[in-house]
Amino acid sequence: xxxxxxxxxxxxxxxxxxGPDSEEGVARMLRFPGLEPQPEDPLADPARxxxxxxxxxxxxxxxxxxxxxxxxYRTWFRVEWEDLANIPTSGGxxxxxxxxxxxxxxAPMIMQGIEExxxxxxxxxxxxxxxxVPAIGTGWSRTGGVPAHPDNAHRILHxxxxxxxxxxxxxxxxxxxxxxxxxxxxxxxxxxxxxxMRAGVPVVPIxxxxxxxxxxxxxxLPTVAKMLKVPYLPxxxxxxxxxxxxxxxxxLPAKFRFRVLEPVHFDVPPGLSKYPRGRIxxxxxxxxxxxxAALHDMLSHRRSIWFG
Amino acid sequence: MGRRILLxxxxxxxxxxxxxxxxxxxxxxxxxxxxxxxxxxxxxxxxYVRADNSYSLLARIVRATQVDTxxxxxxxxxxxxxxxxxxxxxxxxxxxxLLAAAGAASSSVRQVVVKSSSLVYGAHPSDPAWFTxxxxxxxxxxxxxxxxxxxVESYVRDFADENPDVTVTLLRFANVLGKxxxxxxxxxxxxxxxxxxxxxxxxxxxxxxxxxxxxxxxxVLETIGGTYNVAGDGKIPVSEVAKIAGVWRxxxxxxFTRQAAVPLIxxxxxxxPGELESLxxxxxxxxTTRLKMAGxxxxxxxxxxxxxxxxxxxxxxxxxxxxxAYQYDPDVEAFFxxxxxxxxxxxx
Numbered sequence: 001x002x003x004x005x006x007x008x009x010x011x012x013x014x015x016x017x018x019g020p021d022s023e024e025g026v027a028r029m030l031r032f033p034g035l036e037p038q039p040e041d042p043l044a045d046p047a048r049x050x051x052x053x054x055x056x057x058x059x060x061x062x063x064x065x066x067x068x069x070x071x072x073y074r075t076w077f078r079v080e081w082e083d084l085a086n087i088p089t090s091g092g093x094x095x096x097x098x099x100x101x102x103x104x105x106x107a108p109m110i111m112q113g114i115e116e117x118x119x120x121x122x123x124x125x126x127x128x129x130x131x132x133v134p135a136i137g138t139g140w141s142r143t144g145g146v147p148a149h150p151d152n153a154h155r156i157l158h159x160x161x162x163x164x165x166x167x168x169x170x171x172x173x174x175x176x177x178x179x180x181x182x183x184x185x186x187x188x189x190x191x192x193x194x195x196x197m198r199a200g201v202p203v204v205p206i207x208x209x210x211x212x213x214x215x216x217x218x219x220x221l222p223t224v225a226k227m228l229k230v231p232y233l234p235x236x237x238x239x240x241x242x243x244x245x246x247x248x249x250x251x252l253p254a255k256f257r258f259r260v261l262e263p264v265h266f267d268v269p270p271g272l273s274k275y276p277r278g279r280i281x282x283x284x285x286x287x288x289x290x291x292x293a294a295l296h297d298m299l300s301h302r303r304s305i306w307f308g
Numbered sequence: 309m310g311r312r313i314l315l316x317x318x319x320x321x322x323x324x325x326x327x328x329x330x331x332x333x334x335x336x337x338x339x340x341x342x343x344x345x346x347x348x349x350x351x352x353x354x355x356y357v358r359a360d361n362s363y364s365l366l367a368r369i370v371r372a373t374q375v376d377t378x379x380x381x382x383x384x385x386x387x388x389x390x391x392x393x394x395x396x397x398x399x400x401x402x403x404x405x406l407l408a409a410a411g412a413a414s415s416s417v418r419q420v421v422v423k424s425s426s427l428v429y430g431a432h433p434s435d436p437a438w439f440t441x442x443x444x445x446x447x448x449x450x451x452x453x454x455x456x457x458x459x460v461e462s463y464v465r466d467f468a469d470e471n472p473d474v475t476v477t478l479l480r481f482a483n484v485l486g487k488x489x490x491x492x493x494x495x496x497x498x499x500x501x502x503x504x505x506x507x508x509x510x511x512x513x514x515x516x517x518x519x520x521x522x523x524x525x526x527x528v529l530e531t532i533g534g535t536y537n538v539a540g541d542g543k544i545p546v547s548e549v550a551k552i553a554g555v556w557r558x559x560x561x562x563x564f565t566r567q568a569a570v571p572l573i574x575x576x577x578x579x580x581p582g583e584l585e586s587l588x589x590x591x592x593x594x595x596t597t598r599l600k601m602a603g604x605x606x607x608x609x610x611x612x613x614x615x616x617x618x619x620x621x622x623x624x625x626x627x628x629x630x631x632x633a634y635q636y637d638p639d640v641e642a643f644f645x646x647x648x649x650x651x652x653x654x655x656x
Contacts, residue, residue: 049611050548054593055437056511131433131590134507134562151436151443 056141065143069112077256086260092157092201099173102234106211158199175232178216190284200270202263207294210256255308310337314375317382319343321489346636366409385425388581392452399456419475431586438595475533482539486517487620502550506559510591511543516613537594540610
């Protein structure tokens with residue numbers, strides 16, 4: 001079973017700085033000529049009758065999602081990568097990014113980009129709340145979403161040696177107001193660092209610019225959110241411009257820019273049940289500051305929200 | 309000296325099939341089956357005693373028979389089959405009494421095998437994709453059935469702590485599927501429907517009935533102790549179960565599910581006990597690495613178990629149920645087991 005159908009994907013990748021145009025990038029493209037399944041690919045499991053894997057991910061669904069995502073990726077958000085070569089082409093790695101936009105557009109775009117450019121599946125870890133929503137929860141799971149449980153992350157990173165994407169800010173990221181944009185929230189309790197340490201994989205930070213402006217939150221309705229039992233209920237600029245229905249699903253065409261920072265390796269033995277709390281928090285804070293600095297740098301070079 | 313085994317729930321699928329498998333083993337010297345009803349499978353040399361779960365009788369049986377192994381299969385894992393109170397009596401009180409009898413002073417018991425269920429892990433959206441034997445459940449149990457199984461397991465753990473010289477084996481089975489066992493899911497499939505919660509298509513696991521019997525047999529004969537998950541490899545989406553079995557999917561409203569399902573349950577269209585409802589919403593995966601490390605090999609995967617069941621169902625539809633139902637007759641059984649007129653090969 002091949003992992004991806006080569007015919008279904010338009011082969012006109014977005015412009016990439018340090019991507020396939022660079023020497024390393026070209027070498028990488030050559031290494032994946034026929035899109036053959038990678039040896040550590042969990043899809044090569046004989047116990048399966050369907051294309052749905054043990055996480056609920058289906059390559060058919062991913063293909064459909066990539067078709068829709070391709071439009072957003074190339075035309076709408078015009079995604080550009082910087083230093084894509086920092087993402088390892090084999091072995092597990094925990095990708096961490098800043099999270100933004102009422103209905104976050106950064107996760108699907110990062111997954112789309114890495115799958116298109118590197119031909120590696122990415123599992124997006126997110127709050128289990130998604131799982132409780134009918135239809136959306138199933139669609140989310142089929143297109144590569146996995147509830148963010150430390151055991152799940154460990155299995156993806158360590159046992160399957162795949163890429164997992166997390167947003168350590170959690171819901172505090174996408175729920176922040178437009179006036180607080182690009183100000184990183186607390187990175188949880190540093191659980192992502194502990195997960196990476198235990199799995200023995202590097203953390204690869206990705207700074208995302210553009211998602212904040214694709215659906216900026218003007219204010220929140222906490223009382224209604226509590227009644228509806230959702231994590232937060234935003235009123236966005238999109239709502240004001242496009243009305244309550246279209247404003248909930250149509251993004252503003254901000255220019256997206258992803259900068260992949262140097263992978264962070266932890267010099268600790270993997271597989272321990274506990275790691276020093278202080279070390280975890282230090283590493284987590286260091287990564288947060290690194291991401292924040294990268295964001296400031298990218299923003300200082302950005303001339304236009306819409307054209308980059 | 310051979311093994312002397314006491315088996316509970318001889319009248320159930322589990323007990324009957326396990327007894328039939330164990331009595332074939334020459335190293336099993338004596339097999340005594342307990343049940344509240346007569347056995348439903350023909351048994352060669354298994355002795356049957358009709359007994360309920362009261363302690364005094366159990367203690368007497370254990371003392372009188374000097375059994376070295378107790379296989380406790382009489383645990384109810386289907387809440388639609390009886391009231392919550394009856395279920396509590398059987399699961400919790402029955403196990404408590406049985407373990408008390410096994411742990412009595414100068415007890416001859418050296419191994420206790422308890423058949424539990426993956427229901428002890430529950431099914432909650434915040435669950436991990438895979439439960440290992442040491443993963444705690446995400447939320448405390450709310451249904452009576454899951455509460456009773458959790459209590460059963462805590463009794464088993466207490467027993468293991470108090471009796472370190474007794475090998476205690478706790479087996480947690482995923483949904484069993486096979487032509488001889490009736491479960492809520494197989495009842496639905498036999499009626500030609502697979503209920504599902506509209507908008508949900510979770511991944512679930514199955515274990516084939518042959519593997520269930522072989523697993524219990526293996527841990528008894530090889531005296532393997534510890535807690536083990538038992539499920540076929542892989543996971544299978546509920547929609548795929550319906551597809552393999554060739555039945556209709558019957559979507560039930562994701563809100564007010566119980567209210568929507570009750571009329572259909574009353575009409576006999578489907579079967580949806582509470583534990584199945586949460587499973588069909590969130591699914592569950594149990595990791596069987598530990599059992600495989602102990603040397604057990606499954607004959608088929610989760611999807612394979614469904615396929616096997618579908619084949620048996622198709623055959624059954626084509627030729628009908630040709631195996632004559634076995635009727636237990638005490639006089640006939642007594643004659644074959646004890647009459648001097650019957651020539652017994654392996655006697656003594």
